[in-house]
Amino acid sequence: MKSRFIVTPILCTGCRTCELACSFTHAKDGKVGRSRIYPLNGGFKDLYVPVVCLQCEDPACVKSCLVDAIYFNENTGAYEINTEICVRCMACVAACPFGCSLFDTQQNLVIKCDLCGGDPVCAHFCPTKALTYKSIAV
Amino acid sequence: MKIVSPKQLEQLAAEYKKTADRHKKMVIVCCGTGCLANGAQKIVDAFAECLSRRKVKDFTVEAVKKTGCHGFCEQGPLVVIEPQGTFYTKVKPKDIETIIEKSIENDEVIEKFLFTNPKDGRKIEKYPDVPFFSHQHRIALRNLGKIAPFDIREYIAVDGYKALAKVLTTMTPDQVIDEITKSELRGRGGGGFSAGKKWRTCRNVPSDVHYVICNGDEGDPGAFMDRSIMEGDPHSVLEGMMICAFAVGAKQGYIYVRDEYPLAVIHLQKAIADCEEHGLLGDKILGADFSFSIRIARGAGAFVCGESSALMRSVAGEVGEPRAKYIHSVIKGLYDQPTVLNNVETFVNVPVIINHGADWFRKIGVPKNSGTKVFSLVGKVRNTGLIEVAMGTTMREIIYDIGGGIIDGRPFKGVQTGGPSGGCLPESKLDLPVDFDSLTEAGSMMGSGGMIVMDDKTCMVDVARYFLQFLVSESCGKCVPCREGLYQLHKLTIKICEGNGTEVDIEKMEKLSQQIVVGSLCGLGKSGPNPLLSTIKYYRDEYLAHIRDKKCPAGVCRNLITYRVIPELCTGCLACITACAYHAITGQKKEPHVINQDLCEKCGACVAVCKHDAIEVS
Amino acid sequence: MVTVTINGKLVRAKEGEMLLAVLRREKIDIPALCHHEAVEPYGACRLCMVEITRKEWDGWKNMVTSCLYPVADGLIIQTHTTDLIELRKTILDLYLARCPNTPEIQDLAAQYGVMQTSYEQVADPNDCILCGLCTRICDRMGFSAISAVNRGHGREIAPPLKNAPPDCVGCLACALNCPTNYIKYTDIGHTREIWGRKFELLRDAKTGQLTITKEFAEYLSKHRVIPQDYFDLNDESHRKETALSLGKIAIWSREVPQ
């Protein structure tokens, strides 16, 4: 059993509540640009997909990191960035095909989803339940 | 030919001893770097040339032996006629004919080549009677000047590799270490750490690979004992390393040799090749279950590479930058493996200790400082050269009995020991016994054994400035206190030498020195301020003379002196006019000359050439 | 786990971890200019020195660089004794003589009450404090494009032969981690210039801050086996599209059991 984000695009309204929740949790100032999650327009009108780190099985970000700053947190199942080690070369930012490794210009840090320690806040706040976080059999 | 057993080695030694005895008459020509510079090779060639023309009974060219350094380099080239032991100094190629005719064919002594004792002007005939040699106790230098360094047979003939055979056949590694520990042999490279303890620690580190490194990076300016040993007795170094390797379980050894010592590299290479050929290096040495090989790593001119962690990085082909040693290099050294690093002189002592036993060794010297120490006695002393004395000998004995006192009978001012990490000791410390602990207590250091004697014409502020300049240029530049601190100390000494110093500057230097000692990363920085601190401690008056009176009592610091011709003494010989590079001296032949103070750069060339002491410094 | 005493307070720490990490965790303000977690501790700035002792040392104390000193049980650590403050003052004073106009050094020195250097200022000051972070990080990344050259007081950081460095990929790790912002670079249009070498930026700097150079991307795809097309994203819209399509597949096919 593993916990995963479950996304139902049909329910997503692009309201950006997840972004706000994320920003408040991680940056404490609620600026939308500093969120680790962002809804993308799916090409059709009113079709949105919240894009967030998939915690891939063979992650490009980890492979691209030349200083081994991204590590797997056994407790939460998230790949996290050790900001102390990170040298901000942005290799992971460029390597992630989903754009889920982001650069925060204000803090001068590379950020990515860390699953809020195992219980992602964004999923709690999704008003339409387009984004949920559940245990599933893999 | 491979020697496959200790027994075979014994037979060979006996055989070679006989061969060595066969030449009843023998001529020994010192071919250390000093004598070579003075033309020793020409002497050897002249012997060969002369003997090809002239038949001498019972004497062939093979009996002319080129040996390593005798230590008495200043009097070179040195020639010793055996078996009488007649000692000739400053021999020239043109004299060879005479020497062969008189000394070899007719056993006469030629008075004019004999050494004159500077103390009483008497000629001394025999080699061991020369005071320079008679006061010495030679252990590390035992073979120097006796055997030809590039002939392994000669080394075997003087019981070479006997200690190795003994170790391989009758001792366990632990017994070897016990013996060395019991002998209280301390590292001769400067720190004075117990060699036995070091070996024990290294042996106890569980690892498949152990290394032995011989530190031949004699960086201290003014010291050259390691050079002479490596050049004159390379096999002793190798034997010491092999015994160490056996004790700690190492299979690979390195000798790190300074770039400035090309001859040492050649001799060591030859010695290693000979050993490999004779089965003394490689697999199954002397038929025992012991394999060891040695590689030479050449340094490239960096004083900081005398520091163990820097040296190990340099051996690995990297920049010689030290690292902090909270984990000691004995545990994590070369390529992060346990490594024993000892100095050349330390290794040379090892075979003797094994052969004669720890108790014998401990009887030499003083308690906790057993054995002997080699010094290079240089500077303003009459007999300069390499000497070896028992630990605990006083400085006075060394300088006055062996060294023959100060040049021109001038007053003694100080002696610098320990190189750039050591300090200067004044006359009041002359009766200090020379050993690791006493020197450190007096604010200096044993170091690798440089002993530079200074007379009243040496300015102590200038000496401090000189050492700081050396350290600034030799600092690796990694940590701040050493890189920036020593630089600032150097600037301050320059300020004082130029007469712009204040008394506050002395305090400032003392305070900064203290911080450098505490704050630096490696030994270079930690001991860097020693020369400065010791001169401030013992020669504060001289600093004050520079600061308060704007005078340099020794007449060295240019801004504070003037040169003047004393007309009564000047003979008008024109010598100073020719020597002055700045055309500051004018005058006619046989008339007193005059120095134009505006043009004078105060280089002192005129004083150096004036034979009549007609130029005064004030 | 081991227990150490820091300024009189008992603190638990992992055995073998470096003292500085423990001090930082305890929120003790220890200056360190040459330290970065990504690289091995170096011990060059000497500012992080602390005083250590043990009960059994009978009052004997030692000063060590905390970035390099592994903690062990029973250590008693003092971080702000008079001696240590004096030492830090001296070091900052020396730094100021070398880098008189560097704001980072000025600020730190001011914290310790050193407003200007009491030593002779060097002739041609610049902002480089020779902490070696740039070269060490470059080594760690596997490029080793730049290195320290010369030695002693004349030491400086430079690319080989002082020409455009052949091994550089323009990742900016050196410049971004320089504590005094001494290493200069420019990003203009699609061109990045650093160490006198020009690089082509893969993405438009105007549309996003996600910028790496073509050389870096090529290095990553070759040495780290990341598909080249992960980087072949020359503008933001294209990237979003890819992200979305890949995202769909990944999320729906792999994660949700139907």
Next chain:
Amino acid sequence: MTHNFDKLPEIFARHPQDPSSLIMVLQDIQREYRYLPCEALLQTAQVLDVKLSKVFSVATFYNAFSLNPKGEKVVRICVGTACHIRGSALIKEQIEHHLGIKAGQTTEDMKFSIEVVACVGACAMAPVVIVNDKYHGGVSVGNATRLVKD
């Protein structure tokens, strides 16, 4: 200055081709060309599999290496302690003045280079000057400039 780099492979062949040989390879190159030509550094980096920056770093760290061409005669003046006490500074000044260059420089006609070296281990003969590996001991003001006559 152009060189024939045919000798380089021979130098490389003398040593094991791994990074630990770097210093010794550079020494042999220095001995051959009396300085380290750019091209030689590039080849060394390639052959020994060492980054060029490391080669450059080593080449500038150690005293024995020079990146500038040296004159036909390299005059090395020992400024070790023993030589200093016995007046090597004066000898250095005389030679510098005679050749019109400072230590570390080379005359324009590429005939002479002056270098200072911190102790060559011939302290008993101080002051020492070495001209192209030939040692001259007990140098004095009178004979110093004679060592650098053509």
